[in-house]
Amino acid sequence: MLGYFPVPYQDELLYSLVARYAQHTGLVGNQKSIVREVFSSSTAVAVPDLPSHLSSLVNNLQLAWPTSVEELIKSFTLAPVYLPFLSQQQASKTISSMRSDSGGDIHTRSGIAASVIKQQEYFRYCPQCLKEHQMEFGECYWRRIHQLPALGFCSNHSCLLEYSSISFHPREKHLFVAANEIKLDSSIRHIELKDIEGALHDRYEQLLQASQFKGLGYNRWTLFYRNLAVELGLVKNSRVCHQEIHRLLKRTWAGTTFEDQFNYSENNYWLTNLFRKHRKSFHPLRHLLVTTALVSELSVTKLLEKVRRLPEGVLVPSHFSKKVTVQNAAEYRYSWVDMLKRHPSAGVKELRSTERGDAIYAWLYRNDKSWLMSNRPKRKVNSQSHYAVNYRDWDAKNVAHLESVYEVMANVRNRPRLTRTRIIKELPRSNSVEKHLPDLPATSQWLTDHEESVEDFQLHRLRIAYEQMKSNDLEVKRWRLLRTAAIRIELVTPKIEAEIRRLEQS
Numbered sequence: 001m002l003g004y005f006p007v008p009y010q011d012e013l014l015y016s017l018v019a020r021y022a023q024h025t026g027l028v029g030n031q032k033s034i035v036r037e038v039f040s041s042s043t044a045v046a047v048p049d050l051p052s053h054l055s056s057l058v059n060n061l062q063l064a065w066p067t068s069v070e071e072l073i074k075s076f077t078l079a080p081v082y083l084p085f086l087s088q089q090q091a092s093k094t095i096s097s098m099r100s101d102s103g104g105d106i107h108t109r110s111g112i113a114a115s116v117i118k119q120q121e122y123f124r125y126c127p128q129c130l131k132e133h134q135m136e137f138g139e140c141y142w143r144r145i146h147q148l149p150a151l152g153f154c155s156n157h158s159c160l161l162e163y164s165s166i167s168f169h170p171r172e173k174h175l176f177v178a179a180n181e182i183k184l185d186s187s188i189r190h191i192e193l194k195d196i197e198g199a200l201h202d203r204y205e206q207l208l209q210a211s212q213f214k215g216l217g218y219n220r221w222t223l224f225y226r227n228l229a230v231e232l233g234l235v236k237n238s239r240v241c242h243q244e245i246h247r248l249l250k251r252t253w254a255g256t257t258f259e260d261q262f263n264y265s266e267n268n269y270w271l272t273n274l275f276r277k278h279r280k281s282f283h284p285l286r287h288l289l290v291t292t293a294l295v296s297e298l299s300v301t302k303l304l305e306k307v308r309r310l311p312e313g314v315l316v317p318s319h320f321s322k323k324v325t326v327q328n329a330a331e332y333r334y335s336w337v338d339m340l341k342r343h344p345s346a347g348v349k350e351l352r353s354t355e356r357g358d359a360i361y362a363w364l365y366r367n368d369k370s371w372l373m374s375n376r377p378k379r380k381v382n383s384q385s386h387y388a389v390n391y392r393d394w395d396a397k398n399v400a401h402l403e404s405v406y407e408v409m410a411n412v413r414n415r416p417r418l419t420r421t422r423i424i425k426e427l428p429r430s431n432s433v434e435k436h437l438p439d440l441p442a443t444s445q446w447l448t449d450h451e452e453s454v455e456d457f458q459l460h461r462l463r464i465a466y467e468q469m470k471s472n473d474l475e476v477k478r479w480r481l482l483r484t485a486a487i488r489i490e491l492v493t494p495k496i497e498a499e500i501r502r503l504e505q506s
């Protein structure tokens with residue numbers, strides 16, 4: 001039984017928690033003891049993405065941190081990213097391997113080892129995130145979002161992730177290395193992220209937080225993509241237009257870090273296979289690349305919900321209904337008109353380059369051409385003057401939007417610190433807002449008034465900790481407040497000290 005275990009930071013890998021445990025208890029370097037103490041086993045292997053021995057760990061944690069295997073899997077491993085896309089059998093095998101003391105072949109069992117998209121070889125980090133952690137917590141840790149296959153950037157800081165020297169598939173099988181123990185001092189390399197890359201990042205993050213533990217299975221996913229092709233008018237004479245889907249996606253992702261995923265090959269091209277009957281599971285990234293581009297309005301939760309409602313084992317119909325419903329046409333017309341309104345000065349070419357623009361255009365062109373031709377955008381006006389006029393309006397809209405979401409945003413439990421960048425992400429077209437801040441004085445001022453300092457954030461965490469203690473009938477004690485709020489003693493400022501005293505007495 002462990003008498004102590006570190007309090008997890010937001011989005012921390014379990015691997016990182018074990019490594020910090022070793023540091024805090026002075027066990028670094030004594031691999032065998034760490035594994036024996038934490039997992040009650042000398043065979044537990046340091047697997048960062050899909051760790052096993054979780055039942056034993058939960059047992060050992062009862063005193064220090066009452067938790068469950070499900071919570072560990074959901075919040076501190078990479079399993080949530082894979083599970084929904086597996087067959088039901090693969091998903092339950094994966095979970096039982098993680099629970100058990102024999103997780104050796106877990107990657108093979110789940111079919112994850114077979115994917116072309118590989119887990120990166122070394123732990124990755126964002127230099128700026130790391131700096132902030134160091135400042136806020138006095139130590140740093142390995143975040144899940146930085147270890148996702150093929151996601152090579154931090155969207156909070158618009159920069160590339162850097163590789164550490166710590167292997168993600170350690171040669172020394174029992175070695176846990178904390179982010180603090182090694183030199184992580186690469187300088188930040190900024191990149192210009194397109195909106196759609198930001199959207200994909202957010203979906204990957206939503207997937208990490210989704211708790212869909214059941215594999216949805218091949219049949220449901222097959223049906224989902226077939227229906228999608230029909231809805232988007234990408235089916236002609238009962239056949240899926242694979243070439244068109246390829247062109248559409250290639251164009252959407254051109255110039256992004258994911259461009260390479262769309263190298264067409266006649267045989268065995270994943271995108272073609274995705275729109276055929278599924279015979280194996282597809283990597284989460286591939287699902288995200290397609291759904292982010294084609295159904296941007298569906299959040300990951302809604303997407304999984306939609307797929308879950310499809311039949312699990314019914315035979316797939318061999319042809320599609322050719323009927324274009326009136327309902328469909330109405331929706332596409334509506335989306336097109338809406339796009340014209342939102343981009344009053346854009347021409348057809350520009351409209352087609354927006355997130356869903358090309359799909360909408362393609363559908364209308366094929367199914368509703370005469371209407372489309374009479375609803376083309378007016379001739380392009382001078383875009384310079386358009387932007388000049390619009391700044392003030394944009395500025396005001398931003399402030400109104402922020403006012404309307406702030407209350408909810410600030411009151412989310414376990415939320416991250418509300419930095420300027422984090423708040424901006426709430427806004428539509430957040431990447432552009434960030435770039436044009438000097439032209440948006442009211443937005444800028446609002447951000448200055450509302451962004452949270454490290455100290456503010458610690459005060460917020462203290463209050464959450466206090467509420468937790470009250471609702472669990474625990475006595476409010478200084479040490480307990482500090483521990484639950486994850487504030488290190490050396491970082492306690494006079495203001496925090498005063499707040500602790502106030503909470504202890506109230």
Ligand SMILES: [Zn+2]
Nearest residue numbers: 126129154157
């Ligand atoms: Zn970052």
